[in-house]
Amino acid sequence: MSQWIKKSPIPAIQLAILVLASYFLIYRLSVLTGLIFFFLLFRLFHQYGKKVALKTLPILLMFLVLFVGHIIKTRLDEKSIPSNISKLELIPDSLRIKGDRLSFQATSDGRKYQAFYQLKSQEEQNYFQKMDDLVVLTVKAEVSQPETARNFNGFDYRAYLQTREIYALVEISDILSIQVRQSRYPMDWILLARRKSLLYIANIFPAPMRHYMSGLLFGELDTDFEEMEDIYSRLGIIHLFALSGMQVGFFIDKLRYLLLRFGLKQETVDKIQILFSIFYAGMTGLSISVIRSLVQKTLGNMGLRGLDNMAMTLAVCYVLMPHFLLSAGGVLSFAYAFLLSVFDFEKLTMSKRILVESLAISFGIFPVLIFYFYSFQPLSILLTLAFSIIFDVVLLPLLSVLFLLSPIMVVTQVNVLFVWLEKVIVWISDRNNFSLVFGKPEAVVLLGLMVIFALIYDFFHRKKIVIGLSCLSILLLFLTKQPLTNEVTMVDVGQGDSILLRDAQGKTILIDVGGRPEFGAKEQWQKRRYEANAKRTLIPYLKSRGIGKIDQLVLTHTDTDHVGDMEVVAREIHIGEILVSPGSLTDRTFVQRLRDLRVPVRAIQVGEQLTIMGSRLHVLYPFGPGDGGNNDSIVLYGQLLNKNFLFTGDLEEAGEEALIVTYPKLPVDVLKAGHHGSKGSSTEVFLDHIQPKLALLSAGRDNRYKHPHQETLDRLSERKIASLRTDQQGAIRFIGWKNWRVETVK
Incomplete structure (x- = not known):
């Protein structure tokens, strides 16, 4: 293996970076990936000359053919999917x-x-x-x-x-x-053995001990662990369960030690290690991080170290799992491994080295983390340092021994340790709910941050350069967190409503949060823990836009599909003030939910105004206390930039008639159609009165209510009112400085 590295026409890591650029050129074709690829190609000819470059190109071409071939295979597989399967x-x-x-x-x-x-x-x-x-x-x-x-x-x-x-x-x-x-396939036997092992753990060991055993030994966190998994995620330490270098090193090193103690030759042990690696990869679910660690460990035992090892690991993984860098897990796993290969803190004492290395890796991985997760939990640096020792040095060996001993003697008394551990984790989480939200950097900004962080490492001892680079990185982060544009976004929350308004100065108003209504009583065995819609729709979008605080949350009325997820949103996004209709406060259950949030609540009246985008949203309705239902929805109206918007909640025919009587002149450019485009909303008289140019309809894909109703769509079509629907177009966004540009996801 080392001979292949020596025969490389250019240093292996430089060749790996060039191949990496070609990888993203093929799989993520864009102007940026094209520019990077051809820039590196130019650097190759400029730095090493034509002769060396021409020796390098066949290797590069080989990988390009591999990537293109895989793309073609993927496209053919997608097109040849049968319509029926028996x-x-x-x-x-x-x-x-x-x-x-x-x-x-x-x-x-x-x-x-x-x-x-x-x-x-x-x-x-x-x-x-x-x-x-x-x-x-x-x-x-x-x-x-x-x-x-x-x-x-x-x-x-x-x-x-x-x-x-x-x-x-x-x-x-x-x-x-x-x-x-x-089956004749060994991998089927291994995956079946993994299934049997997980069932065995679930039947023999008590919770929460069994969750940690299945997670740390087999890379499996079952559905019963979801609540604690959420807590670990909020603290930024869920990666402790991601099997990688520490676990692989633990098992491989113990195996090699035993085999060598039994007198086996080094060459024999190396071959057994390869077979064990295949078995271990299968037993841990064939995760990218485990396969990467196993490849690195195997190459390390063959004499490859540092960046040469990293380069060869990339090459092997391109062949074994071509999609490995198209997921957050794959990118983060290789990013961590690369940083460990680059950093050199050997001159420091052990305690200092652990601390400095942990800090360096945390900051080095920071741009990639916010690209995928949009936020950063500062406490995760200390928690990772502390709990990684507990997980890798204490729990991993302990659980391994207990699992191996269990056929002879089942030891469950140590379960109390895991109970205490979870109490500590919950205690920490209760006091550290909010992370720093940075938003999702554009690809150019991400590349810029990575280059800046690399230069800070290179020029660490030159303070002026470090200060200048740090200021530049802060500027890029600010532009990511605070886009200098205005926006009105109808977020696709399924069958529900949620609309974000944000101005260039950072003021935010959120109208409703969505939620999932439950239908019909279920028996105990049928009940399942639903993930709130907001956790996979609204909250990720807010965080991707750098929003960690909502200044004013308007809850139009008390229906679940408008307010159901307010607790989930309040847990992850700070809310300055909640605005409700007076009628909503007659609902005792809703009032108690508001109290539990511990957020200032105010009932708004007709005539009040909400300022945003240098303009005002006027409260047009309801005129007095109602019942918190559809026709008690808060209605907001105002000119935002160059268009008049009307947000109607779930307003139906009776409410629309009241608006017509009270407001003889109500010119509207953009209508948020009431009640998801139901038959009883957006009546002919109302549409003729306001004469909108565009109607926005928020409805879930294939929803059981058949929203938006065909009669409503016909009424819009007859009046030549354009419509955009979340069930068809996904999220709908108006964005701009002085004039709006309309964007849809689909």
């Missing part, structure tokens, strides 16, 4: 159950799918919970494409599944038969 070979360790919802990955005719099924009975639920065989299912099912992002900077489920070589979803209506199957 048999699925279930991948055992992918099985997940949330109440009456079953999900798993499966293969059919060599293709991989993500499957879903609504469990029909508790007996069926119990069967799948205990399933520990390789099985083939005969099913009635529909095949569909995964959803792409529905909000700006939102989660792209299709892209996420593609990194796992999955290109279609299977929604199963009926399971006709289940048959145990045999």
